[in-house]
Amino acid sequence: MAAPRAVEVGHRIATARRLARMTQRDLSAASDVSYGMVRAVERGARTPGDEVLDALAAALGVDPSRLRGERVTGDSRMQAALPGLSAVVATYDVPEDGPVRPLDALRTAVAEAVSWRLGSQYLRLAQRAPELLGELQRALHKARDGGERAELAELLTAAYRAADAVAYKAGAHDLSARLVELMRWAATQSGDPLLDSAAAYVRGETFFAAGAHAAGLQVLEAAIDRTPAADSPEARAARGALHMRAAVLAGRAGDADGAERHLGEARRLGDTVPEDVYAGTAFGPSSVRIHEVSVSVGLGNDHLRRALAIAREWVPPQDLPAERRSSFHVEVGRAQLWSGLRDEAFESLKTARRIAPQHARDHQWVREDIATLRRLKRAAREELSHFADWCRVI
Incomplete structure (x- = not known):
């Protein structure tokens, strides 16, 4: 029994x-x-x-x-990790003593953290990130060999980015901004200019959080100018990713011409590389198309038709990172909602949830749009209320 x-x-x-909306x-x-x-x-x-x-x-x-069955807040594990992240950030240049695993083991641990970030597994990251950051900071502090030090700085750059995902999704934007600055610092320590570009890409999220889209666009355009010549797939991806994010910032700033210009450059560069994850950022033709939807939604009004047209004929392939695929459906859902397609909008939000539950639950637009749908769609209020309760709107 x-x-x-x-x-x-x-x-x-099971509930x-x-x-x-998942099967077993x-x-x-x-x-897994x-x-x-x-x-x-x-x-x-x-x-x-x-x-x-x-x-x-x-x-x-x-x-x-x-x-x-414990009575605690829905995101308690992530919130509980924030003090630990803050502490390890404060001691980045004076790390506490402790064990340091061999370099091979650190590579494996960072690769695992990156995979969790790309898969929107924020709770796992929240539990592991403070300890991993502390260990990497100790390793970098002790390293004397130049080659080993450069690789440790590269690993630390990726780990700071993974930890930033936890802080950003938990709404701790001040901590997130600090982690992004440390990511930029570690990228400089690595001596790899492409990591500087990756850090600039991530820095863009601080401008989204602050609503400072025009200022963010200026920062990214300066980063594009500093990016090495696009003479390798990695360099083309680094430059293209910056254009991709700059296009979205331009769209949010209402700069349609700037958005199209950057989107065109991202598309041109995306067509020259296979879809993959470069220095922690997914880039290629599919990623650019997803950002085309985001640009259209950011510009709004007549531009929404473009987002709807893309969604009618295309969906992101399964081999893209879960967070990126989920973002596509969140953006499409907003375009559908603003276009009066309420049933379609709810279906898009449910799809985003199936793909990356933690990403969808903590997405500001998901919360805003499900609240709007609850007001407008009385017939489906019970199902919408379940969804709203899940993402902590009610």
């Missing part, structure tokens, strides 16, 4: 999965928990350990404590 606690936990997992196979794929384990856990035949429960919660975009 199944233990009562196992049955209760399994019921909560969260249905609210996320979807949940298995998103969490075997299909057999998902089935056994949901029917109460197995009690999940902390690691399995955390993986399932991350895939569902809920705090693990919610699946355990």
Whole structure:
């Protein structure tokens, strides 16, 4: 007979999965928990350990404590990580003593953190980032060999970026801005100018958060001028990614001509490289098309037709990072909502949620748009209310 606690936990997992519009196979794929384990856990035949429960919660975009039945806020794990991140940021140049793993192990740990960022696994990042940053800071502080020091700085750049994802999604924008500045510092320590470009790309988010779109556009245009000549796929991707983000900032600033100019350059460069992740940023033809939708939504009004036209004939391929694919559907949902296509807008938000639950739950536009849909779509109010409760609108 199944233990009562196992049955209760399994019921909560199954309920969260249905609210996320996921099948058991979807949940298995998103969490890296075997299909057999998902089935056994949901029917109460197995009690999940902390690691399995955390993986399932991350895939569902809920705090693990919610699946355990504990009464805490939905994002408590991420919020709990912020003081640790703040502490390790404060000691970046005077790190505390502690162990440092060999370079190979640090490479593996950073690669794992980057994969979590690209997959919108923010809870996992929240739990691991403070310790990883502290270890990398110690390693860099102790390193004397120039080559090893440069590689450690590169790893630290990627780790700061991963930690920034936690701070930014948790709404800790001051901490996020500090992490971005440390990312820029570490990129300089690496001696790789392409990492400087990657850091400039990430810095763009601080201007989105502040609503300072015109100023952000100026900063990115200056970064484009500093980017090395596009004589390799990596250099073309670095320059193209900056044009891609500059196009969105121009769109938010209402600069249609500037947006088109940067989008055209991003498209030209994107067509010369295979779709991939370059220095932590996804870039290529599909990424540029997603940003074309974002530009159209940013400009609004008649430009929305362009976003809707793209969505009718194309969806992002499965091999793109989850966060980028989810962003596409969030942007399309806003275009549909503003165009009066309310049912389609809700379907887009549900798709964004299925692809990257944690990304969708913490996205400002998702919260705003689901609140608007609840006011407008009385017939579907119960389903919309479940969604709104999930992303903490009500």
